[in-house]
Amino acid sequence: AGDWIMRPELSKAHLDQEDRDLAYEKKVQLQPHIVYLANSSNVKVGVTRKAQVPTRWIDQGAHEAIEIVEVPNRYLAGITEVALKDHVGDKTNWRTMLTNNVVDENLQEWREKLQQYIPEEALPYYLETNKETELEFPVLQYPTKVKSLNLTKTPSFEGKLKGIKGQYLIFEDNTVFNVRGSEGYFVGLTIS
Structure with missing residues (x-):
């Protein structure tokens, strides 16, 4: 390009x-x-x-x-x-x-x-x-202190999804996952 x-x-x-x-x-x-x-x-x-x-x-x-x-x-x-x-x-x-x-x-x-x-x-x-x-985003609970999920360091993660803002998934324990920043990874997702 x-x-x-x-x-x-x-x-x-x-x-x-x-x-x-x-x-x-x-x-x-x-x-x-x-x-x-x-x-x-x-x-x-x-x-x-x-x-x-x-x-x-x-x-x-x-x-x-x-x-x-x-x-x-x-x-x-x-x-x-x-x-x-x-x-x-x-x-x-x-x-x-x-x-x-x-x-x-x-x-x-x-x-x-x-x-x-x-x-x-x-x-x-x-x-x-x-x-x-x-613009409004579907967020039930914002993190108080952001913890970023790194798939290289943490290949397995379990949490309760509390919202989506921008390109981030926000979980109940203040963990956030940058979907766009993880392009190229193969991710398996289980919903329970």
């Missing part, structure tokens, strides 16, 4: 320039992309294909999110995200997200505050009237 997968601001398909497979790159990169603000543990900026909204926010465990711009290609989304990262974070504190020690923010105000930093090329795509999306 090319650099544009991890760094959308390096996307070149809109210039008809190939990285490895121009037909594939155009298919992925030349479609609507969203730059958004999401609040999982703190307000962060991110990029996703429009078709991935709200799936991407759910995957991140965001309890609220809002679109900033909807642009026609990955490059414009990338340069916008890079410009905004100087003024808002781009990382989630997963432990805070899982303990649900999160603060509600007014993301519409955040969006308005950040508008001045949007690159000129992307400014025509600014979304000024859309509302914040609020």
Whole structure:
């Protein structure tokens, strides 16, 4: 995969320039992309294909999110995200997200505050009237102190599932399991 997968601001398909497979790159990169603000543990900026909204926010465990711009290609989304990262974070504190020690923010105000930093090329795509999306997760009990389950160190685990938030399963004894972080493992699951 090319650099544009991890760094959308390096996307070149809109210039008809190939990285490895121009037909594939155009298919992925030349479609609507969203730059958004999401609040999982703190307000962060991110990029996703429009078709991935709200799936991407759910995957991140965001309890609220809002679109900033909807642009026609990955490059414009990338340069916008890079410009905004100087003024808002781009990382989630997963432990805070899982303990649900999160603060509600007014993301519409955040969006308005950040508008001045949007690159000129992307400014025509600014979304000024859309509302914040609020998300709820099926969690009966949040962990008080997060214990991460590592399948290499603990190949067998038994527990009572108390919730799912983002890509994590949350168990009654404060253990959390990062499903996405365990890709590649073969897992047997017994439900009783």
